[in-house]
Amino acid sequence: MPSTNAKPAKKSREKSSRRASGGLGSGGRASGGRASGEKSGQSSDPAAGSSRRPAPVPSPAEGFNGAFSLPPGPALDICLRLQNAIIEHRLQPGTRLSEDEVGEIYGAGRTVVRSALQALAHSGLLEIRRNRGASVAKPTVGDAHEVFEARALIEPEVARRAAARITDTDLTRLEAHIEAEHQALADNDMGRALALSGLFHIDIAEIAEHSVYAAMIQSLITKSSLIIALYWVRPDTACESHAHHALLDAFANKDGDAAHDLMRSHLIDLHSGLNLKPPVRKKTSLAEALAGS
Numbered sequence: 001m002p003s004t005n006a007k008p009a010k011k012s013r014e015k016s017s018r019r020a021s022g023g024l025g026s027g028g029r030a031s032g033g034r035a036s037g038e039k040s041g042q043s044s045d046p047a048a049g050s051s052r053r054p055a056p057v058p059s060p061a062e063g064f065n066g067a068f069s070l071p072p073g074p075a076l077d078i079c080l081r082l083q084n085a086i087i088e089h090r091l092q093p094g095t096r097l098s099e100d101e102v103g104e105i106y107g108a109g110r111t112v113v114r115s116a117l118q119a120l121a122h123s124g125l126l127e128i129r130r131n132r133g134a135s136v137a138k139p140t141v142g143d144a145h146e147v148f149e150a151r152a153l154i155e156p157e158v159a160r161r162a163a164a165r166i167t168d169t170d171l172t173r174l175e176a177h178i179e180a181e182h183q184a185l186a187d188n189d190m191g192r193a194l195a196l197s198g199l200f201h202i203d204i205a206e207i208a209e210h211s212v213y214a215a216m217i218q219s220l221i222t223k224s225s226l227i228i229a230l231y232w233v234r235p236d237t238a239c240e241s242h243a244h245h246a247l248l249d250a251f252a253n254k255d256g257d258a259a260h261d262l263m264r265s266h267l268i269d270l271h272s273g274l275n276l277k278p279p280v281r282k283k284t285s286l287a288e289a290l291a292g293s
Helices: 010-017 074-087 099-106 110-123 141-165 168-186 190-207 211-231 241-252 256-272
Strands: 126-129 133-136
Touching: 074 099, 074 110, 074 190, 074 211, 099 110, 110 126, 110 133, 141 190, 141 211, 141 241, 141 256, 168 190, 168 241, 190 211, 190 241, 241 256
Parallel strands: none
Antiparallel strands: 126 133
């Protein structure tokens, strides 16, 4: 994840990733999939080796847009806007979302808003309770442990798989992710930096070309955003750009074992950066509690 202290290891990465066709390929792949015509280990860019701008990085809303079954339209648009606000920590866990207020903000009727809120609840980002309405979900300490344990089991293997399939275009895109994270930090926009960091992990899953893993990781990343908002106490672990740079170097070298180990270490560090200990409660006698009553 991003850090203002880490220096990009660009020199070694660029050297290791240059192939017979030249430097890193340019051109991005559409959100949610790999570029048309790419094959594992090959660049689809005929201009590979020329000086080109990095592939564009999608906004978090675009990158996370595969999680809902809603058809294109106002409900999906509202769903994505609310999801983006949650992932970027502009809507904090526990925030109530009134159907009327959301409808007024987005100029939509209650039926449309209700569809969007129900889709978000199905994804785990919202909780809808009878007679209380919708609110941003608040994962428990147990939920947090389970999410990061699951990520530590799945993502290292996905990283190993991605290392065997990554193309020059993919490397360029991942590097652009890191640069965007740095820019978000420079703008003091920590929520966006964290969202972009999550998108970095989702892109790795897409590069691995395993749709089941990719769907699982996207779900785990969105839940991780809520967990970080509630329990994050060590910014140094949630913003480790050097971990992402090290992964990029492993991918450039097509070193699956290194990618596996780096991803596992990175996720363990993230897990350790959360305060998941039960709060210490001062023991109070009944007499003390009722004193003055």
